[in-house]
Amino acid sequence: MVKCHFDKVLILKKKTNNKNEKTKKQEICSHYAQQGWLYFNGSFYYISSITKSWQDSRDDCLQRGAVLAIISNTEEQEFIRLQQKVMWIGLTDRETEGVWKWVDETPMTASFWYSGEPNNFNGRNEDCVVINHNYDYENNWNDAACENLNFWLCEKDM
Numbered sequence: 001m002v003k004c005h006f007d008k009v010l011i012l013k014k015k016t017n018n019k020n021e022k023t024k025k026q027e028i029c030s031h032y033a034q035q036g037w038l039y040f041n042g043s044f045y046y047i048s049s050i051t052k053s054w055q056d057s058r059d060d061c062l063q064r065g066a067v068l069a070i071i072s073n074t075e076e077q078e079f080i081r082l083q084q085k086v087m088w089i090g091l092t093d094r095e096t097e098g099v100w101k102w103v104d105e106t107p108m109t110a111s112f113w114y115s116g117e118p119n120n121f122n123g124r125n126e127d128c129v130v131i132n133h134n135y136d137y138e139n140n141w142n143d144a145a146c147e148n149l150n151f152w153l154c155e156k157d158m
């Protein structure tokens, strides 16, 4: 069975839970790990091996019972950029230009734009966000045309 490395908060929670609860969590974790999902800080992440448009990527995540990744803090951004892959995440301003919203309708609070982004490059309409290839930088988001084909990242809460 694949063991999952839980963060401190979960370990503390587990101590107060009964044994069944503990085993259940480990089983869920093992199940997802076997299907190639990565575990980080209370969520599972799925990195696609093919490329799709932003909307098709979004639909794929929904079919997996997940959403395109929602990045809430620096630790999560760090974990994601360390995957070293150009991937769609669940952020868009396609409803209202310049108003960035996550796919769960929450407004963008923390942001990690690469230098010069977002820029609607060359007057193109770039309404969807990818983790770009500047993995060495803490800030590496880029706004890109939603029709572009990219790998994508799904996220599912444990």
Ligand code: MAN
Pocket (backbone or CB within 6 Å): 117, 119, 121, 126, 142, 143, 144, 145
């Ligand atoms: C490409 C695209 C743009 C991006 C620029 C940065 O043209 O990925 O979205 O802003 O590169 O130079």
Ligand code: CA
Pocket (backbone or CB within 6 Å): 117, 118, 119, 120, 121, 126, 142, 143, 144
């Ligand atoms: Ca851009």
